[in-house]
Amino acid sequence: MSLNLDTLRLQIDSLDHKLIALLNERAQVSLDIGAAKKQAMDPQEEDSTHVYIPGREKVVFEKVTRLNPGPLAADSLCAIYREIMSASIALQKDVMVAYLGPVGSFSHDASMKRFGDSVQYASQGTIADVFEAVERGRCQYGVVPFENSIAGSVVPTLDKFVKSKVKIRAETYLPVHHYLLSKSNIESIRRVYSHPVALAQCQTFLNSRLKGIELVPCASTSEAAQLASKEKFAAAICNRVCAEIYGLDILHADIEDQQDNTTRFFIISDAWDAPTANDKTLLMFTVDHRLPGALCDGLKVFKDHNLNLTKIDSRPSLIRPWHYVFFVECAGVHGDSEAMHTVVAELGKYCLDVKIIGSYADQLVQE
Numbered sequence: 001m002s003l004n005l006d007t008l009r010l011q012i013d014s015l016d017h018k019l020i021a022l023l024n025e026r027a028q029v030s031l032d033i034g035a036a037k038k039q040a041m042d043p044q045e046e047d048s049t050h051v052y053i054p055g056r057e058k059v060v061f062e063k064v065t066r067l068n069p070g071p072l073a074a075d076s077l078c079a080i081y082r083e084i085m086s087a088s089i090a091l092q093k094d095v096m097v098a099y100l101g102p103v104g105s106f107s108h109d110a111s112m113k114r115f116g117d118s119v120q121y122a123s124q125g126t127i128a129d130v131f132e133a134v135e136r137g138r139c140q141y142g143v144v145p146f147e148n149s150i151a152g153s154v155v156p157t158l159d160k161f162v163k164s165k166v167k168i169r170a171e172t173y174l175p176v177h178h179y180l181l182s183k184s185n186i187e188s189i190r191r192v193y194s195h196p197v198a199l200a201q202c203q204t205f206l207n208s209r210l211k212g213i214e215l216v217p218c219a220s221t222s223e224a225a226q227l228a229s230k231e232k233f234a235a236a237i238c239n240r241v242c243a244e245i246y247g248l249d250i251l252h253a254d255i256e257d258q259q260d261n262t263t264r265f266f267i268i269s270d271a272w273d274a275p276t277a278n279d280k281t282l283l284m285f286t287v288d289h290r291l292p293g294a295l296c297d298g299l300k301v302f303k304d305h306n307l308n309l310t311k312i313d314s315r316p317s318l319i320r321p322w323h324y325v326f327f328v329e330c331a332g333v334h335g336d337s338e339a340m341h342t343v344v345a346e347l348g349k350y351c352l353d354v355k356i357i358g359s360y361a362d363q364l365v366q367e
């Protein structure tokens with residue numbers, strides 16, 4: 001069969017016609033959904049109406065992947081849907097997302113992958129600033145790193161959860177590849193800038209190729225790139241995109257200790273999302289260390305309710321020395337469920353204070 005380019009292009013034109021009509025039909029329904037969400041809210045609370053529903057988006061992505069007959073790759077179709085939903089959110093409300101900046105950070109990457117191009121972004125200097133932007137209502141959503149598969153927990157994020165009222169609304173996992181960027185060559189480098197968690201992910205490379213070189217911790221990897229771009233004999237460890245943004249050369253690619261290096265981010269907001277088919281919940285509590293076995297009794301509550309723990313962490317309570325806050329994440333349960341209400345009540349018998357920090361759709365299998 002001979003293929004005629006003009007005829008094929010006419011076919012594309014006709015399909016685009018239909019696609020545009022369908023996309024706008026979808027956008028109109030999304031506008032109606034936005035109006036329905038507002039109607040369901042107390043008028044005084046209108047400002048906190050949530051347009052971003054990560055649990056629903058997960059269902060849409062799963063459906064799109066399931067229904068895809070090809071030849072489009074599943075990732076391509078999901079990227080298209082990311083943007084369709086981003087535009088749909090922006091139609092419903094002006095949404096501002098705070099992230100640890102400047103532009104080019106992994107938090108920026110994670111934010112874009114979660115919210116797409118149609119919402120607005122506000123770069124923040126520190127993780128604490130991201131929390132503050134959400135607490136003060138300047139941004140409805142914030143994106144903060146929570147843990148890395150090589151370096152472990154991101155301490156400033158854990159510490160902010162102790163005092164803050166913000167809730168976790170979603171989680172997202174980002175594969176992380178680090179680059180050594182500089183204006184100079186590797187032999188002339190005298191100083192390497194990066195975020196401490198990023199430096200911790202590149203120990204093997206730093207010890208073999210840049211042993212003894214001054215390591216300077218920064219608030220973010222993109223701030224590191226910005227600083228390195230202003231100094232002749234400095235380098236930054238950061239995301240590849242920083243090379244173009246900050247005018248730096250790539251000296252080395254993929255310098256992380258393990259190639260499957262991944263960072264988990266949380267999307268924070270003033271409220272968690274509604275239950276989905278598969279949620280996780282992060283709780284925080286302190287135990288009275290004078291009572292022998294208090295932590296063990298607390299953890300046994302989860303076992304008694306058949307809840308699988310997916311993470312446990314502790315941090316100083318900052319109330320008095322040698323007094324700790326424990327963070328426990330459990331799978332298969334939502335903060336609004338009867339089961340979780342019972343767990344919180346039972347934990348109250350052994351723990352000084354118990355707080356649910358958030359409930360979110362489990363993304364581990366999908367991403």
Ligand SMILES: C=C(O[C@@H]1C=C(C(=O)O)C=C[C@H]1O)C(=O)O
Nearest residue numbers: 030033051052053056057085088
């Ligand atoms: C349309 C909605 O609002 C947003 C947009 C979505 C979409 O375009 O499919 C899905 C979830 C929300 O983030 C909704 O809540 O269903």
